Amino acid sequence: MKAIEHTRRDTLKCLAAGSVGTLFAFSAGVFIPIDLARAASPDDADAGRAVFSFVQISDSHIGFKGEANPGVPATVAQSIDLVNALPIRPSLVIHTGDITHLSKPDEFDFANQLFSGLRVAELHTVPGEHDVIDGPGKEYFARFGKPSDGRGYYSFDSGGVHFVALINVMNFKASGLGALGNDQLTWLENDLQQHSSSTPIVVFAHMPLWSVYDAWGWGTGDADQAMSLLRRFGSVTVLNGHIHQIVRKVEGNVTFHTARSMAYPQPRGGDGPGPGPLKVAPELLPKLLGITSVRFVAGTGSVSLDDNSLA
Protein backbone atom coordinates (compact mmCIF):
# COMPACT_ATOMS: atom_id res chain seq x y z
CA MET A 1 0.00 0.00 0.00
CA LYS A 2 3.00 2.30 -0.42
CA ALA A 3 1.36 3.97 -3.38
CA ILE A 4 -1.39 5.51 -1.31
CA GLU A 5 0.92 8.36 -0.41
CA HIS A 6 1.69 9.14 -4.00
CA THR A 7 0.61 12.24 -5.84
CA ARG A 8 -1.75 12.16 -8.78
CA ARG A 9 1.21 12.28 -11.17
CA ASP A 10 2.73 9.28 -9.44
CA THR A 11 -0.59 7.56 -9.64
CA LEU A 12 -0.75 8.02 -13.37
CA LYS A 13 2.79 6.66 -13.69
CA CYS A 14 1.66 3.79 -11.56
CA LEU A 15 -1.29 3.17 -13.83
CA ALA A 16 0.97 3.16 -16.85
CA ALA A 17 3.25 0.63 -15.23
CA GLY A 18 0.36 -1.42 -13.88
CA SER A 19 2.22 -1.97 -10.62
CA VAL A 20 1.48 -1.55 -6.92
CA GLY A 21 -1.76 0.12 -6.02
CA THR A 22 -3.27 0.43 -9.46
CA LEU A 23 -6.65 2.00 -8.96
CA PHE A 24 -9.49 2.53 -11.33
CA ALA A 25 -12.88 4.03 -10.79
CA PHE A 26 -15.93 3.33 -12.87
CA SER A 27 -18.89 5.65 -12.77
CA ALA A 28 -21.82 5.14 -15.11
CA GLY A 29 -19.61 3.13 -17.42
CA VAL A 30 -16.89 5.76 -17.72
CA PHE A 31 -13.38 4.66 -16.90
CA ILE A 32 -11.40 7.13 -14.80
CA PRO A 33 -8.21 6.70 -12.82
CA ILE A 34 -8.63 8.41 -9.48
CA ASP A 35 -6.13 9.87 -7.10
CA LEU A 36 -4.93 7.17 -4.76
CA ALA A 37 -4.23 9.66 -1.98
CA ARG A 38 -7.84 10.74 -2.20
CA ALA A 39 -9.01 7.14 -2.18
CA ALA A 40 -7.02 6.48 0.96
CA SER A 41 -8.89 9.13 2.93
CA PRO A 42 -12.52 8.52 2.07
CA ASP A 43 -13.75 10.73 4.90
CA ASP A 44 -12.45 13.80 3.08
CA ALA A 45 -13.08 12.63 -0.45
CA ASP A 46 -16.59 11.41 -0.01
CA ALA A 47 -17.81 14.02 2.46
CA GLY A 48 -19.69 11.85 4.86
CA ARG A 49 -21.01 9.35 2.32
CA ALA A 50 -21.00 5.77 3.51
CA VAL A 51 -18.29 3.62 2.02
CA PHE A 52 -18.67 -0.11 1.60
CA SER A 53 -15.66 -2.15 0.65
CA PHE A 54 -14.80 -5.76 0.13
CA VAL A 55 -11.79 -7.71 -1.12
CA GLN A 56 -11.39 -10.30 -3.85
CA ILE A 57 -8.72 -12.95 -3.42
CA SER A 58 -8.21 -15.70 -5.97
CA ASP A 59 -6.29 -18.72 -7.16
CA SER A 60 -4.44 -19.68 -4.00
CA HIS A 61 -3.61 -23.11 -5.50
CA ILE A 62 -2.66 -24.61 -2.14
CA GLY A 63 -0.71 -27.76 -2.97
CA PHE A 64 1.12 -26.29 -5.96
CA LYS A 65 4.83 -27.03 -5.65
CA GLY A 66 6.11 -26.26 -9.14
CA GLU A 67 9.03 -24.06 -9.99
CA ALA A 68 6.79 -21.08 -10.80
CA ASN A 69 6.42 -20.67 -7.01
CA PRO A 70 7.90 -23.23 -4.61
CA GLY A 71 6.59 -21.15 -1.67
CA VAL A 72 2.84 -20.86 -2.25
CA PRO A 73 1.84 -20.94 1.47
CA ALA A 74 4.10 -17.93 2.06
CA THR A 75 2.67 -15.83 -0.78
CA VAL A 76 -0.89 -16.71 0.27
CA ALA A 77 -0.03 -15.65 3.84
CA GLN A 78 1.44 -12.39 2.51
CA SER A 79 -1.76 -11.78 0.54
CA ILE A 80 -3.78 -12.28 3.71
CA ASP A 81 -1.49 -9.81 5.50
CA LEU A 82 -2.18 -7.35 2.68
CA VAL A 83 -5.94 -7.70 3.24
CA ASN A 84 -5.53 -7.23 6.98
CA ALA A 85 -3.43 -4.08 6.45
CA LEU A 86 -5.92 -2.27 4.18
CA PRO A 87 -6.68 1.25 5.44
CA ILE A 88 -10.42 0.60 5.20
CA ARG A 89 -11.42 -2.66 6.87
CA PRO A 90 -13.29 -4.67 4.21
CA SER A 91 -16.74 -5.95 5.14
CA LEU A 92 -16.15 -9.29 3.49
CA VAL A 93 -13.80 -11.30 1.30
CA ILE A 94 -14.70 -13.28 -1.80
CA HIS A 95 -12.43 -16.04 -3.11
CA THR A 96 -12.94 -16.61 -6.82
CA GLY A 97 -11.75 -20.20 -6.93
CA ASP A 98 -8.83 -22.56 -7.29
CA ILE A 99 -8.51 -22.55 -3.53
CA THR A 100 -6.52 -25.77 -3.94
CA HIS A 101 -4.37 -27.14 -6.71
CA LEU A 102 -5.59 -30.76 -6.76
CA SER A 103 -8.81 -30.83 -4.65
CA LYS A 104 -7.09 -32.89 -1.95
CA PRO A 105 -8.55 -32.89 1.58
CA ASP A 106 -5.28 -31.78 3.18
CA GLU A 107 -4.99 -28.93 0.68
CA PHE A 108 -8.47 -27.67 1.59
CA ASP A 109 -7.68 -28.02 5.28
CA PHE A 110 -4.44 -26.08 4.96
CA ALA A 111 -6.21 -23.39 2.92
CA ASN A 112 -8.86 -23.03 5.61
CA GLN A 113 -6.14 -22.77 8.22
CA LEU A 114 -4.48 -19.93 6.27
CA PHE A 115 -7.80 -18.14 5.59
CA SER A 116 -8.60 -18.21 9.31
CA GLY A 117 -5.93 -15.49 9.53
CA LEU A 118 -8.19 -13.07 7.62
CA ARG A 119 -9.42 -10.38 10.00
CA VAL A 120 -12.67 -10.15 8.08
CA ALA A 121 -16.06 -11.39 9.23
CA GLU A 122 -17.15 -13.21 6.08
CA LEU A 123 -15.47 -15.34 3.42
CA HIS A 124 -17.57 -16.27 0.38
CA THR A 125 -16.26 -18.71 -2.21
CA VAL A 126 -16.86 -20.18 -5.63
CA PRO A 127 -14.92 -23.21 -6.85
CA GLY A 128 -12.35 -23.27 -9.62
CA GLU A 129 -11.83 -26.34 -11.78
CA HIS A 130 -8.88 -27.27 -9.56
CA ASP A 131 -11.29 -27.48 -6.58
CA VAL A 132 -13.62 -29.95 -8.33
CA ILE A 133 -11.00 -31.86 -10.27
CA ASP A 134 -12.53 -35.17 -9.10
CA GLY A 135 -15.73 -34.35 -11.05
CA PRO A 136 -18.47 -33.95 -8.42
CA GLY A 137 -16.35 -31.72 -6.17
CA LYS A 138 -16.81 -33.85 -3.06
CA GLU A 139 -14.18 -32.15 -0.91
CA TYR A 140 -15.09 -28.61 -1.98
CA PHE A 141 -18.81 -28.97 -1.36
CA ALA A 142 -18.25 -30.74 1.96
CA ARG A 143 -16.52 -27.58 3.17
CA PHE A 144 -17.98 -24.70 1.14
CA GLY A 145 -21.25 -26.10 -0.20
CA LYS A 146 -23.61 -24.93 2.52
CA PRO A 147 -24.51 -21.42 1.21
CA SER A 148 -25.50 -22.91 -2.15
CA ASP A 149 -27.06 -26.10 -0.82
CA GLY A 150 -24.44 -28.03 -2.76
CA ARG A 151 -25.21 -26.38 -6.12
CA GLY A 152 -22.33 -23.91 -6.24
CA TYR A 153 -24.45 -20.81 -7.06
CA TYR A 154 -26.03 -18.52 -4.47
CA SER A 155 -26.60 -14.87 -3.65
CA PHE A 156 -26.48 -12.58 -0.62
CA ASP A 157 -26.75 -8.90 0.22
CA SER A 158 -24.24 -6.75 2.02
CA GLY A 159 -23.78 -2.97 2.28
CA GLY A 160 -26.63 -2.34 -0.15
CA VAL A 161 -24.92 -4.45 -2.80
CA HIS A 162 -26.44 -7.66 -4.19
CA PHE A 163 -23.76 -10.34 -4.59
CA VAL A 164 -24.27 -13.24 -6.99
CA ALA A 165 -21.90 -16.22 -6.87
CA LEU A 166 -21.90 -18.34 -10.03
CA ILE A 167 -20.22 -21.66 -10.84
CA ASN A 168 -18.85 -22.24 -14.33
CA VAL A 169 -16.29 -25.01 -13.82
CA MET A 170 -18.47 -28.13 -13.98
CA ASN A 171 -19.49 -29.99 -17.12
CA PHE A 172 -17.04 -28.38 -19.48
CA LYS A 173 -18.01 -28.39 -23.11
CA ALA A 174 -15.65 -29.69 -25.82
CA SER A 175 -14.70 -26.08 -26.55
CA GLY A 176 -12.94 -25.93 -23.19
CA LEU A 177 -14.99 -22.87 -22.22
CA GLY A 178 -16.73 -22.68 -18.86
CA ALA A 179 -20.46 -23.34 -18.65
CA LEU A 180 -23.28 -22.08 -16.42
CA GLY A 181 -26.05 -24.39 -17.61
CA ASN A 182 -29.80 -23.89 -17.86
CA ASP A 183 -30.65 -24.63 -14.21
CA GLN A 184 -28.30 -21.94 -13.00
CA LEU A 185 -29.47 -19.41 -15.61
CA THR A 186 -33.10 -19.98 -14.61
CA TRP A 187 -32.15 -19.49 -10.96
CA LEU A 188 -30.26 -16.29 -11.87
CA GLU A 189 -33.26 -14.87 -13.70
CA ASN A 190 -35.48 -15.49 -10.68
CA ASP A 191 -32.89 -14.13 -8.27
CA LEU A 192 -32.37 -10.87 -10.19
CA GLN A 193 -36.11 -10.30 -10.63
CA GLN A 194 -36.32 -9.58 -6.93
CA HIS A 195 -34.04 -6.52 -7.24
CA SER A 196 -34.58 -3.08 -8.69
CA SER A 197 -32.33 -1.82 -11.46
CA SER A 198 -30.74 0.70 -9.10
CA THR A 199 -29.30 -2.04 -6.87
CA PRO A 200 -25.53 -2.34 -7.38
CA ILE A 201 -24.74 -5.91 -8.46
CA VAL A 202 -21.51 -7.83 -7.99
CA VAL A 203 -21.27 -11.12 -9.88
CA PHE A 204 -18.35 -13.40 -9.18
CA ALA A 205 -17.24 -16.68 -10.71
CA HIS A 206 -13.96 -18.49 -11.31
CA MET A 207 -13.65 -18.42 -15.08
CA PRO A 208 -14.15 -15.18 -17.00
CA LEU A 209 -17.78 -14.43 -17.87
CA TRP A 210 -16.48 -12.67 -20.95
CA SER A 211 -14.33 -13.81 -23.80
CA VAL A 212 -10.70 -13.17 -22.81
CA TYR A 213 -9.00 -15.84 -24.95
CA ASP A 214 -11.28 -18.59 -26.17
CA ALA A 215 -8.50 -20.79 -27.60
CA TRP A 216 -7.32 -21.38 -24.02
CA GLY A 217 -10.85 -21.71 -22.68
CA TRP A 218 -10.72 -18.27 -21.06
CA GLY A 219 -14.40 -17.55 -21.28
CA THR A 220 -17.82 -19.02 -20.53
CA GLY A 221 -19.85 -20.41 -23.42
CA ASP A 222 -23.29 -19.31 -22.15
CA ALA A 223 -22.21 -16.15 -20.31
CA ASP A 224 -24.09 -13.95 -22.80
CA GLN A 225 -27.38 -15.30 -21.45
CA ALA A 226 -26.36 -14.24 -17.94
CA MET A 227 -25.19 -10.82 -19.14
CA SER A 228 -28.50 -10.17 -20.91
CA LEU A 229 -30.22 -10.57 -17.53
CA LEU A 230 -27.79 -8.09 -15.94
CA ARG A 231 -27.87 -5.25 -18.51
CA ARG A 232 -30.85 -3.43 -16.97
CA PHE A 233 -28.90 -2.74 -13.79
CA GLY A 234 -27.14 0.60 -13.36
CA SER A 235 -24.01 -0.80 -11.75
CA VAL A 236 -22.73 -4.30 -12.45
CA THR A 237 -19.27 -5.50 -11.44
CA VAL A 238 -18.20 -8.91 -12.75
CA LEU A 239 -15.19 -10.43 -10.99
CA ASN A 240 -13.29 -13.60 -11.76
CA GLY A 241 -9.93 -15.31 -11.38
CA HIS A 242 -8.61 -18.30 -13.36
CA ILE A 243 -6.17 -16.47 -15.63
CA HIS A 244 -3.76 -15.22 -12.91
CA GLN A 245 -3.42 -11.70 -14.26
CA ILE A 246 -5.32 -8.45 -14.43
CA VAL A 247 -7.51 -7.94 -17.44
CA ARG A 248 -10.39 -5.48 -17.46
CA LYS A 249 -13.14 -4.30 -19.73
CA VAL A 250 -16.00 -1.83 -19.34
CA GLU A 251 -19.14 -2.31 -21.38
CA GLY A 252 -21.95 0.11 -20.65
CA ASN A 253 -22.72 -0.18 -16.96
CA VAL A 254 -20.85 -3.45 -16.66
CA THR A 255 -17.27 -3.60 -15.42
CA PHE A 256 -15.40 -6.88 -15.97
CA HIS A 257 -12.25 -7.43 -13.95
CA THR A 258 -9.99 -10.45 -13.42
CA ALA A 259 -7.81 -10.69 -10.33
CA ARG A 260 -4.23 -11.75 -9.85
CA SER A 261 -3.44 -15.08 -8.28
CA MET A 262 -1.91 -15.48 -4.83
CA ALA A 263 0.20 -18.40 -6.10
CA TYR A 264 1.78 -17.95 -9.56
CA PRO A 265 1.34 -15.91 -12.73
CA GLN A 266 0.24 -17.21 -16.11
CA PRO A 267 1.20 -15.99 -19.57
CA ARG A 268 -0.96 -13.59 -21.50
CA GLY A 269 -3.54 -15.26 -23.70
CA GLY A 270 -1.86 -16.85 -26.71
CA ASP A 271 1.64 -16.15 -25.40
CA GLY A 272 3.34 -19.56 -25.67
CA PRO A 273 2.02 -23.08 -26.05
CA GLY A 274 -0.55 -23.05 -23.23
CA PRO A 275 -1.86 -21.43 -20.06
CA GLY A 276 0.40 -23.23 -17.57
CA PRO A 277 2.25 -21.73 -14.60
CA LEU A 278 4.67 -19.01 -15.71
CA LYS A 279 8.12 -19.00 -14.16
CA VAL A 280 9.49 -15.49 -13.75
CA ALA A 281 12.57 -14.03 -12.07
CA PRO A 282 12.25 -14.38 -8.27
CA GLU A 283 12.24 -10.59 -7.78
CA LEU A 284 9.40 -10.23 -10.28
CA LEU A 285 7.10 -12.84 -8.72
CA PRO A 286 5.67 -10.72 -5.84
CA LYS A 287 4.84 -7.97 -8.33
CA LEU A 288 2.59 -10.38 -10.21
CA LEU A 289 0.69 -11.76 -7.20
CA GLY A 290 -1.86 -9.93 -5.09
CA ILE A 291 -5.40 -9.01 -4.18
CA THR A 292 -8.16 -6.71 -5.44
CA SER A 293 -10.10 -4.38 -3.18
CA VAL A 294 -13.43 -2.99 -4.29
CA ARG A 295 -15.08 0.09 -2.84
CA PHE A 296 -18.59 1.41 -3.26
CA VAL A 297 -19.58 4.94 -2.33
CA ALA A 298 -23.22 5.00 -1.35
CA GLY A 299 -25.44 7.23 -3.43
CA THR A 300 -22.93 7.90 -6.19
CA GLY A 301 -23.32 4.65 -8.12
CA SER A 302 -19.57 4.48 -8.45
CA VAL A 303 -17.29 1.57 -7.73
CA SER A 304 -13.52 1.59 -7.62
CA LEU A 305 -11.22 -1.39 -7.99
CA ASP A 306 -7.75 -1.34 -6.51
CA ASP A 307 -5.22 -4.05 -7.38
CA ASN A 308 -2.51 -4.45 -4.79
CA SER A 309 0.48 -6.65 -5.52
CA LEU A 310 2.70 -8.23 -2.88
CA ALA A 311 5.61 -5.96 -3.82
Place this chain on the structure above:
Amino acid sequence: MRRAGGQRQTLGPIANFPLANMRNSVTYRRISVALTCVFLATCPVMGESAGRNTITIRNFTFSPNSLTISAGAAVTWKNLDGEPHTVGSDQGLFRSEALDEGDSYTFKFDKAGAYRFICSIHPTMSGTIVVK
Protein backbone atom coordinates in the same frame (compact mmCIF):
# COMPACT_ATOMS: atom_id res chain seq x y z
CA MET B 1 24.64 -44.23 -8.66
CA ARG B 2 27.89 -44.83 -6.75
CA ARG B 3 29.82 -43.03 -9.47
CA ALA B 4 27.75 -39.92 -8.99
CA GLY B 5 28.73 -40.00 -5.33
CA GLY B 6 32.38 -40.34 -6.32
CA GLN B 7 31.98 -37.38 -8.60
CA ARG B 8 30.77 -35.17 -5.81
CA GLN B 9 33.77 -36.13 -3.66
CA THR B 10 36.40 -35.46 -6.30
CA LEU B 11 34.93 -32.48 -8.13
CA GLY B 12 36.01 -29.91 -5.51
CA PRO B 13 39.81 -30.34 -5.72
CA ILE B 14 39.79 -31.33 -9.39
CA ALA B 15 37.92 -28.20 -10.34
CA ASN B 16 41.02 -26.21 -9.43
CA PHE B 17 43.24 -27.99 -11.97
CA PRO B 18 43.62 -26.82 -15.56
CA LEU B 19 41.49 -28.97 -17.86
CA ALA B 20 44.46 -29.90 -20.08
CA ASN B 21 46.08 -31.77 -17.21
CA MET B 22 42.94 -33.77 -16.62
CA ARG B 23 42.32 -35.11 -20.12
CA ASN B 24 43.94 -38.49 -19.54
CA SER B 25 43.42 -38.80 -15.84
CA VAL B 26 41.32 -41.61 -14.43
CA THR B 27 39.35 -39.11 -12.38
CA TYR B 28 38.41 -37.14 -15.50
CA ARG B 29 37.06 -40.29 -17.15
CA ARG B 30 35.15 -41.13 -14.02
CA ILE B 31 33.58 -37.70 -14.04
CA SER B 32 32.61 -38.11 -17.70
CA VAL B 33 30.96 -41.45 -16.98
CA ALA B 34 29.27 -40.03 -13.90
CA LEU B 35 27.92 -37.02 -15.77
CA THR B 36 26.57 -39.27 -18.53
CA CYS B 37 24.80 -41.38 -15.91
CA VAL B 38 23.31 -38.28 -14.29
CA PHE B 39 22.16 -36.99 -17.67
CA LEU B 40 20.41 -40.24 -18.58
CA ALA B 41 18.85 -40.57 -15.12
CA THR B 42 17.49 -37.01 -15.17
CA CYS B 43 16.15 -37.20 -18.68
CA PRO B 44 12.82 -39.03 -18.23
CA VAL B 45 11.39 -37.57 -21.45
CA MET B 46 13.72 -39.67 -23.57
CA GLY B 47 13.06 -42.77 -21.50
CA GLU B 48 9.30 -42.35 -21.47
CA SER B 49 8.82 -41.61 -25.14
CA ALA B 50 10.73 -44.76 -25.93
CA GLY B 51 8.47 -46.75 -23.58
CA ARG B 52 5.74 -48.98 -24.94
CA ASN B 53 2.17 -47.69 -24.98
CA THR B 54 3.01 -44.48 -23.20
CA ILE B 55 1.25 -41.21 -23.93
CA THR B 56 2.88 -38.08 -22.59
CA ILE B 57 1.05 -34.88 -21.77
CA ARG B 58 2.95 -31.72 -22.53
CA ASN B 59 1.85 -28.20 -23.44
CA PHE B 60 -1.82 -29.22 -23.07
CA THR B 61 -1.43 -31.94 -25.71
CA PHE B 62 -1.54 -35.75 -25.60
CA SER B 63 1.36 -37.20 -27.56
CA PRO B 64 0.74 -39.36 -29.46
CA ASN B 65 -2.96 -38.60 -29.47
CA SER B 66 -3.77 -41.87 -31.22
CA LEU B 67 -2.41 -45.26 -30.25
CA THR B 68 -3.23 -48.77 -31.52
CA ILE B 69 -2.73 -51.65 -29.10
CA SER B 70 -3.70 -55.30 -28.71
CA ALA B 71 -6.51 -56.39 -26.40
CA GLY B 72 -5.14 -57.00 -22.92
CA ALA B 73 -2.42 -54.33 -23.22
CA ALA B 74 -2.16 -51.36 -20.89
CA VAL B 75 -1.61 -47.70 -21.74
CA THR B 76 0.20 -45.31 -19.43
CA TRP B 77 -0.34 -41.56 -19.55
CA LYS B 78 2.30 -39.35 -17.97
CA ASN B 79 1.82 -35.64 -17.29
CA LEU B 80 4.89 -33.50 -17.92
CA ASP B 81 3.02 -30.15 -17.66
CA GLY B 82 3.21 -27.84 -14.67
CA GLU B 83 -0.59 -27.75 -14.89
CA PRO B 84 -2.49 -30.81 -13.62
CA HIS B 85 -4.57 -32.82 -16.06
CA THR B 86 -6.88 -35.80 -15.93
CA VAL B 87 -7.39 -38.66 -18.37
CA GLY B 88 -10.89 -39.98 -18.76
CA SER B 89 -12.87 -41.98 -21.26
CA ASP B 90 -15.67 -39.84 -22.67
CA GLN B 91 -17.92 -42.90 -22.25
CA GLY B 92 -17.02 -43.22 -18.58
CA LEU B 93 -15.01 -46.45 -18.89
CA PHE B 94 -12.03 -45.04 -16.99
CA ARG B 95 -10.98 -41.85 -15.29
CA SER B 96 -7.75 -40.91 -13.56
CA GLU B 97 -7.42 -38.77 -10.49
CA ALA B 98 -5.74 -35.40 -10.97
CA LEU B 99 -2.29 -35.97 -12.42
CA ASP B 100 0.17 -33.45 -11.10
CA GLU B 101 3.45 -32.78 -12.88
CA GLY B 102 5.31 -36.11 -13.16
CA ASP B 103 2.30 -38.28 -12.21
CA SER B 104 1.21 -41.27 -14.29
CA TYR B 105 -1.99 -43.23 -14.80
CA THR B 106 -2.31 -46.68 -16.35
CA PHE B 107 -5.39 -48.45 -17.70
CA LYS B 108 -5.59 -51.94 -19.18
CA PHE B 109 -7.83 -52.40 -22.23
CA ASP B 110 -9.42 -55.84 -22.41
CA LYS B 111 -11.90 -55.44 -25.26
CA ALA B 112 -11.48 -54.41 -28.87
CA GLY B 113 -12.86 -51.05 -29.83
CA ALA B 114 -12.04 -47.34 -30.18
CA TYR B 115 -11.84 -45.41 -26.93
CA ARG B 116 -11.80 -41.62 -27.02
CA PHE B 117 -10.32 -39.90 -23.99
CA ILE B 118 -10.13 -36.29 -22.83
CA CYS B 119 -8.76 -34.19 -19.99
CA SER B 120 -11.90 -33.40 -18.00
CA ILE B 121 -10.76 -29.88 -17.06
CA HIS B 122 -9.23 -29.04 -20.46
CA PRO B 123 -11.56 -30.91 -22.83
CA THR B 124 -9.93 -29.50 -25.94
CA MET B 125 -7.26 -32.08 -25.10
CA SER B 126 -8.33 -35.40 -26.56
CA GLY B 127 -7.05 -38.62 -28.09
CA THR B 128 -8.09 -42.13 -29.07
CA ILE B 129 -6.93 -45.63 -28.14
CA VAL B 130 -7.73 -48.27 -30.76
CA VAL B 131 -7.77 -51.79 -29.31
CA LYS B 132 -7.51 -54.69 -31.80
